[in-house]
Amino acid sequence: MSSPRRAIVIRRPRRVHAAHHGGAWKIALADFMTALMALFLVLWILSTATPSELQGLAEYFRTPLKVALTNGDRNSASTNVIPGGGADPAHSDGERARIDLKRQSRPAEERQRFIDLRQRIETVIQADPRLRDLREQMRFEMSEEGLRVQLMDTDRQPMFELGSDRVSAVMRRLLHTLAPLLNDVPNRLSISGHTDSLRYARGDSGYSNWELSSDRANASRRELVAGGLDSDKLLRVTGMGDRVPVPGSNPGDAVNRRITLVVLSDRAAARLQAGSRPDVIDLPSQRVPD
The missing domain is CATH 3.30.1330.60 (OmpA-like domain)
Incomplete structure (x- = not known):
């Protein structure tokens, strides 16, 4: 009597495709390369600038943003109505002080x-x-x-x-x-x-x-x-x-x-x-x- 035929089992590995992670890393890399290029561009400009231009640039960054926007001096960064405080400009002393302040160089x-x-x-x-x-x-x-x-x-x-x-x-x-x-x-x-x-x-x-x-x-x-x-x-x-x-x-x-x-x-x-x-x-x- 012949023996029963054994079933042949073929196991095939399932191919699992990784989920798509998106392109966030590409955006981060692009931002990094852009910032790096901007840095090198600034360094190149500074290397070719004259001493007077460098001094003017340094003064620009020393000036507070509020002062630059109002085209005033550093005293204009004060929260007081009168720069630096002082007497009421409606009075003669306060008005004279305000005029003297305007005459001073910024x-x-x-x-x-x-x-x-x-x-x-x-x-x-x-x-x-x-x-x-x-x-x-x-x-x-x-x-x-x-x-x-x-x-x-x-x-x-x-x-x-x-x-x-x-x-x-x-x-x-x-x-x-x-x-x-x-x-x-x-x-x-x-x-x-x-x-x-x-x-x-x-x-x-x-x-x-x-x-x-x-x-x-x-x-x-x-x-x-x-x-x-x-x-x-x-x-x-x-x-x-x-x-x-x-x-x-x-x-x-x-x-x-x-x-x-x-x-x-x-x-x-x-x-x-x-x-x-x-x-x-x-x-x-x-x-x-x-």
Whole structure:
């Protein structure tokens, strides 16, 4: 008797197709590539921008959005009806204060004025063959006080005779060139003289670096006025001796023999005229026991 035939079972694996996950990853990748391209584009633009354009760009991002939209100064970011508070403008005192506030330069406008002044100074000096070499002896700095222009001395090209306030010919020409440019801005001016740490034989008991720095500052003032500077623009002329060396320099280096011209901001000039400093605190008087 024949054995029953065994059934042949063929097992075929079922092919399960994965569910469609959508294209969200493609959108995320596209956004990432777009942002990356924008970053490289910004970096390329910054690498080709001039220093003045970079300063203007930095000032743009420092300005609050509310101030930029209202085309006002930073005080307009205040929630008060009157910028910075104060008296009611309906009264004479408040109205006068409001008018004075309008007359003041906005910080952004004043900063741009300083940038333009620096560019004019550099252009004029570069165009004069006799002053072109002095560009390396000039430093420009922007600070809260204003635009600082430092005229550095060197052993190769001194601006004053050694140990004297006699102005050299090239320094005189430089100051006469700067005078009309400084007249073009309404800001007041401060002049300070500095020396190196080399002391006189008698030290500070006789004629010293204090007198020398003051004499050189006043000699520079006279040359500026002779070059056409309006003397009413001068607000301060001081001698600092050797007490404020250039950061990172040796106190005896020639760069510390310098004249510093500061085109003062409106706020810095107002503080000087008021005879006050922002870091001075009036302490209450105390009765001294008898």
